[in-house]
Amino acid sequence: MKVLLKPILPVCSGIALAALSITASAFEVLPEVAPAPADNPTTPAKVELGKQLFFDQRLSVNGTVSCHSCHSVMANGTDNRPVSVGVFDKRGGRSAPTVWNAAFLSAQFWDGRAASLEDQAKGPILADVEMGMPSKEAVVKRLQQIPGYVTQFKSVFGGKDPLTYDNVAKAIAAFERTLITPNSAVDRYLKGDKSALSAAGKRGMELVEKVGCTGCHTGPNYAGPASLPVGQGFYQKFPTFPSKYDKQYDLKADLGRHEVTHNDADKHMWRVPSLRNVALTAPYFHNGSVPTLDEAVRVMAKSQLNKVLTNSEVSDIVAFLNGLTGEFPAITMPRLPPTPNRTLLEK
Amino acid sequence: MKVLLKPILPVCSGIALAALSITASAFEVLPEVAPAPADNPTTPAKVELGKQLFFDQRLSVNGTVSCHSCHSVMANGTDNRPVSVGVFDKRGGRSAPTVWNAAFLSAQFWDGRAASLEDQAKGPILADVEMGMPSKEAVVKRLQQIPGYVTQFKSVFGGKDPLTYDNVAKAIAAFERTLITPNSAVDRYLKGDKSALSAAGKRGMELVEKVGCTGCHTGPNYAGPASLPVGQGFYQKFPTFPSKYDKQYDLKADLGRHEVTHNDADKHMWRVPSLRNVALTAPYFHNGSVPTLDEAVRVMAKSQLNKVLTNSEVSDIVAFLNGLTGEFPAITMPRLPPTPNRTLLEK
Numbered sequence: 218m219k220v221l222l223k224p225i226l227p228v229c230s231g232i233a234l235a236a237l238s239i240t241a242s243a244f245e246v247l248p249e250v251a252p253a254p255a256d257n258p259t260t261p262a263k264v265e266l267g268k269q270l271f272f273d274q275r276l277s278v279n280g281t282v283s284c285h286s287c288h289s290v291m292a293n294g295t296d297n298r299p300v301s302v303g304v305f306d307k308r309g310g311r312s313a314p315t316v317w318n319a320a321f322l323s324a325q326f327w328d329g330r331a332a333s334l335e336d337q338a339k340g341p342i343l344a345d346v347e348m349g350m351p352s353k354e355a356v357v358k359r360l361q362q363i364p365g366y367v368t369q370f371k372s373v374f375g376g377k378d379p380l381t382y383d384n385v386a387k388a389i390a391a392f393e394r395t396l397i398t399p400n401s402a403v404d405r406y407l408k409g410d411k412s413a414l415s416a417a418g419k420r421g422m423e424l425v426e427k428v429g430c431t432g433c434h435t436g437p438n439y440a441g442p443a444s445l446p447v448g449q450g451f452y453q454k455f456p457t458f459p460s461k462y463d464k465q466y467d468l469k470a471d472l473g474r475h476e477v478t479h480n481d482a483d484k485h486m487w488r489v490p491s492l493r494n495v496a497l498t499a500p501y502f503h504n505g506s507v508p509t510l511d512e513a514v515r516v517m518a519k520s521q522l523n524k525v526l527t528n529s530e531v532s533d534i535v536a537f538l539n540g541l542t543g544e545f546p547a548i549t550m551p552r553l554p555p556t557p558n559r560t561l562l563e564k
Numbered sequence: 565m566k567v568l569l570k571p572i573l574p575v576c577s578g579i580a581l582a583a584l585s586i587t588a589s590a591f592e593v594l595p596e597v598a599p600a601p602a603d604n605p606t607t608p609a610k611v612e613l614g615k616q617l618f619f620d621q622r623l624s625v626n627g628t629v630s631c632h633s634c635h636s637v638m639a640n641g642t643d644n645r646p647v648s649v650g651v652f653d654k655r656g657g658r659s660a661p662t663v664w665n666a667a668f669l670s671a672q673f674w675d676g677r678a679a680s681l682e683d684q685a686k687g688p689i690l691a692d693v694e695m696g697m698p699s700k701e702a703v704v705k706r707l708q709q710i711p712g713y714v715t716q717f718k719s720v721f722g723g724k725d726p727l728t729y730d731n732v733a734k735a736i737a738a739f740e741r742t743l744i745t746p747n748s749a750v751d752r753y754l755k756g757d758k759s760a761l762s763a764a765g766k767r768g769m770e771l772v773e774k775v776g777c778t779g780c781h782t783g784p785n786y787a788g789p790a791s792l793p794v795g796q797g798f799y800q801k802f803p804t805f806p807s808k809y810d811k812q813y814d815l816k817a818d819l820g821r822h823e824v825t826h827n828d829a830d831k832h833m834w835r836v837p838s839l840r841n842v843a844l845t846a847p848y849f850h851n852g853s854v855p856t857l858d859e860a861v862r863v864m865a866k867s868q869l870n871k872v873l874t875n876s877e878v879s880d881i882v883a884f885l886n887g888l889t890g891e892f893p894a895i896t897m898p899r900l901p902p903t904p905n906r907t908l909l910e911k
Contacts (some may be wrong), residue, residue: 281645298909535905545872553636553638
């Protein structure tokens with residue numbers, strides 16, 4: 218059930234669909250383990266360290282924001298807000314993508330500017346509107362003052378200088394690779410349980426192929442290939458076709474990948490977002506402007522495929538998308554290492 | 565090892581110590597189960613519901629702040645900040661007290677204005693500078709839109725109208741009653757393991773009695789009696805003796821319990837804070853103005869008992885206080901009930 222792309226297309230849209238060579242089904246089962254890069258193998262101790270860091274508000278300048286604040290692991294991996302709120306009530310310009318199954322994305326961030334989870338994890342901690350730490354050095358310096366982290370970095374990474382910003386990112390990425398939601402109704406259906414999907418869900422499954430959604434939303438995460446050569450990501454131009462939605466939902470103000478590359482060809486290019494658990498990650502799109510999944514389906518059909526769906530088609534597709542809600546594994550809370558007898562945080 | 569107080573003293577300080585009738589040791593072992601009020605028995609389903617609510621940012625007006633944001637269950641039950649940061653970057657005037665072992669306090673909040681955990685839980689959700697929900701009705705209305713909560717309130721509380729603000733508070737309080745940190749070194753020492761405390765810790769234990777700290781810091785939570793008749797709390801006047809610290813740490817700007825009662829006698833009266841896990845809950849005092857435990861011990865000795873401790877006495881007392889750090893139980897993360905296909909949160 219692999220989708221082969223030849224060549225890897227920088228533009229994925231309804232228009233580009235014909236260029237895709239689909240060898241089997243457009244639908245894939247989610248792997249239960251995410252592959253790790255050679256230089257960052259997933260180990261239980263590293264995952265445990267990464268989990269602590271993920272939930273630790275001390276990674277933000279004033280101790281109020283952790284990765285979890287905007288990527289709720291207890292919920293859908295987002296904050297369900299149009300855009301997230303960082304330190305000092307600062308707002309980002311884009312909606313928080315889910316951290317669940319992010320290990321199966323071809324590139325990270327809406328504009329694909331990070332090639333890996335490791336690269337991604339380095340961004341928000343230093344972003345002024347997110348966690349607001351002034352520098353990598355400031356992050357390392359703060360963690361060096363927490364004895365429980367010093368010990369863990371030493372045992373997990375070893376070497377002369379184990380507590381580095383790179384290793385902070387590696388630990389967080391290792392934890393994130395464990396955030397996988399298997400056994401959705403669609404996965405169970407694909408594995409042979411034909412009762413896993415409702416009649417509407419089955420109609421929706423046929424529709425997303427017929428209408429053309431699977432031109433982009435393929436692969437294990439329904440977001441294109443899970444991995445591509447470094448520097449490449451699986452993108453779509455959004456919106457492709459002009460419509461009333463452009464203005465209604467302010468879809469064109471943000472130039473997307475162009476903000477990173479400054480290439481004209483990258484204007485309004487976005488990494489294809491996952492459809493897994495999409496029923497839980499409202500509001501939708503890079504600017505979080507669309508509050509319901511029904512409307513998001515309508516917007517995508519029109520903007521990407523120039524099609525106007527009937528209400529019953531929308532309803533069937535939404536039923537299918539709900540079938541992509543997976544099982545969230547039970548996770549034990551981390552215990553954050555203390556700084557006995559003092560605090561590191563100031564006013 | 566019960567401390568009997570006759571009568572219950574509204575003022576607890578070094579001065580009042582002589583009025584305390586101490587029948588046995590000033591030191592108590594922490595119970596492993598917290599008693600629940602007759603109208604809110606602790607049940608597993610209620611605790612589970614309360615845990616979800618405790619971690620749910622949707623209990624704040626813009627979906628950014630949960631109880632956990634300022635009372636980190638993964639850490640020491642506080643945010644280790646001088647004062648907490650609520651929605652829209654608003655600052656409270658007082659430092660967040662720990663939620664761990666709060667079940668064993670005679671009254672809640674720094675000024676004791678809530679008689680129970682149930683009463684306490686109703687405050688921050690509606691406080692403008694904390695979670696900022698506009699009204700009880702708005703909280704109930706939001707939760708009514710989350711199917712998983714509707715089902716749980718029905719099964720946990722039953723009756724015609726199970727999803728009420730009172731029941732939100734009851735569920736949160738039930739969860740909080742499970743937040744107990746037993747088996748500190750001091751507890752183990754008291755139970756007979758004489759090796760549980762270091763020599764310095766043992767000297768510190770003798771000192772806190774000799775110096776007079778145990779005049780107030782007695783009972784299971786080292787914060788006075790765990791329960792008192794409704795409307796009463798175990799208070800101390802702080803500062804009692806004038807010193808350079810008043811100005812240095814701005815100790816007198818906040819009138820404490822007087823803000824609630826407007827009685828002159830309540831000026832600078834504060835509920836006695838717990839010493840359990842105190843090594844982990846810096847910064848100290850109602851305004852979080854003192855960043856280290858050493859200094860907090862010095863300030864208390866001078867301000868409450870008019871004593872100037874030597875460095876070695878401070879060090880011994882801090883060793884004892886570190887012996888009050890308990891074992892934090894492993895907790896499974898809650899799974900927050902979703903609102904499929906839409907979000908409840910706006911810009």
